[in-house]
Amino acid sequence: MKIRVLIVDDEPLAREGVLLRIERHTDIEVVGECGNGSDAIRSILSLKPDLVFLDIKMPKVTGFDVINAVGVERMPTVIFLTAYDEHAIEAFRIHAADYLLKPVEDERFEESLAHAKEEIFKNRISNRGQQLSELLNAALPAPPLANQGESQTQDRLVIRSGGHVYLLKAEDIYSIKAEGDYVSVHTLKKTHLVRETMKNMEQRLTSQGFQRVHRSCIVNLEYVRELIAQDSGDYQIILRDDTRVKLSRNYRDALYERLNALG
Numbered sequence: 001m002k003i004r005v006l007i008v009d010d011e012p013l014a015r016e017g018v019l020l021r022i023e024r025h026t027d028i029e030v031v032g033e034c035g036n037g038s039d040a041i042r043s044i045l046s047l048k049p050d051l052v053f054l055d056i057k058m059p060k061v062t063g064f065d066v067i068n069a070v071g072v073e074r075m076p077t078v079i080f081l082t083a084y085d086e087h088a089i090e091a092f093r094i095h096a097a098d099y100l101l102k103p104v105e106d107e108r109f110e111e112s113l114a115h116a117k118e119e120i121f122k123n124r125i126s127n128r129g130q131q132l133s134e135l136l137n138a139a140l141p142a143p144p145l146a147n148q149g150e151s152q153t154q155d156r157l158v159i160r161s162g163g164h165v166y167l168l169k170a171e172d173i174y175s176i177k178a179e180g181d182y183v184s185v186h187t188l189k190k191t192h193l194v195r196e197t198m199k200n201m202e203q204r205l206t207s208q209g210f211q212r213v214h215r216s217c218i219v220n221l222e223y224v225r226e227l228i229a230q231d232s233g234d235y236q237i238i239l240r241d242d243t244r245v246k247l248s249r250n251y252r253d254a255l256y257e258r259l260n261a262l263g
Contacts (some may be wrong), residue, residue: 002029003120008040008066009081011057014102018053018081021109027117037061037193038179041069044076045181050120053100055081062186069182069193076219077116079131157204159185159192166192170208174203174223174239178216183194211258213237214248221258 005028009015015033022028031047034040039057044052044066052075056063068076080099096110156167168187175186177200186193202212212218219237227247228236234249237255247255 002027003051003117004029004031004047004049004058005031005051006032006034006040006043006052006076008034008037008043008052008058008063010035010058011055014055014081014104017104018109021104021106022113024112034113037063037066038182038184040066041193043068045074049076051079051116051231053079053081056081061179061193065193069195077119079112079116157185159194168192168207170205170210170220171222173205173210174220174241175243175245176210176218186243187244211255213251213255214246215250217245219245224259 007015007018031049032043034043038061053246055061076178082099083102156169159166177184182193183196209221210218211221223239225240226238237245237247
């Protein structure tokens with residue numbers, strides 16, 4: 001039985017480099033490639049690969065976010081792809097995580113792949129889950145401390161992401177977007193991937209100045225800068241950070257009413 005491999009990297013040339021090296025091995029089958037973390041989450045859950053080559057530093061949804069979203073207990077064997085500095089690499093070494101430093105060297109690639117094959121054949125996935133948990137705790141930055149008294153958390157959104165619990169003020173969030181079985185919560189500094197439904201997010205945030213504008217998007221009304229009419233009769237919403245969001249006709253009247261109330 002062949003080993004099923006998924007390659008995840010936002011750089012096409014990096015994915016191609018891994019693919020070319022894998023083609024030398026007749027006992028390996030590449031079942032998919034992903035150029036971003038959101039697609040990686042869906043592919044890991046649906047394709048159930050035996051091995052994932054996982055880039056760490058990807059826009060919006062990082063490699064660490066992927067692991068947290070999938071869950072360490074469900075993650076296959078991982079070989080990290082990284083251009084991180086020595087401090088991060090030392091964390092990988094301490095926690096026995098396999099990694100390949102970009103640009104990837106052939107000898108190091110073969111060494112990591114041999115180790116991964118051995119792990120897969122020995123069915124040591126449960127041990128890998130523990131190692132990934134330890135690695136996440138070591139590699140992800142801790143959130144700023146916050147007063148967690150009841151009076152301080154009433155107007156905040158509690159987000160569990162990256163192995164931490166964040167208390168986000170509504171004013172710090174400018175949009176929430178659907179990502180399959182997850183939602184991405186966008187702030188000016190960071191994007192958090194959360195296992196939640198858009199319906200629940202809408203119920204929690206509407207009273208705090210948010211409005212659903214599409215089945216896959218909720219926006220903070222304070223961040224709406226302008227509406228642009230399209231030739232089709234639809235509108236695009238432009239947020240303060242220049243993000244463009246489609247306004248669905250089903251939510252248009254509700255948005256106009258909320259904006260007029262603010263004005």
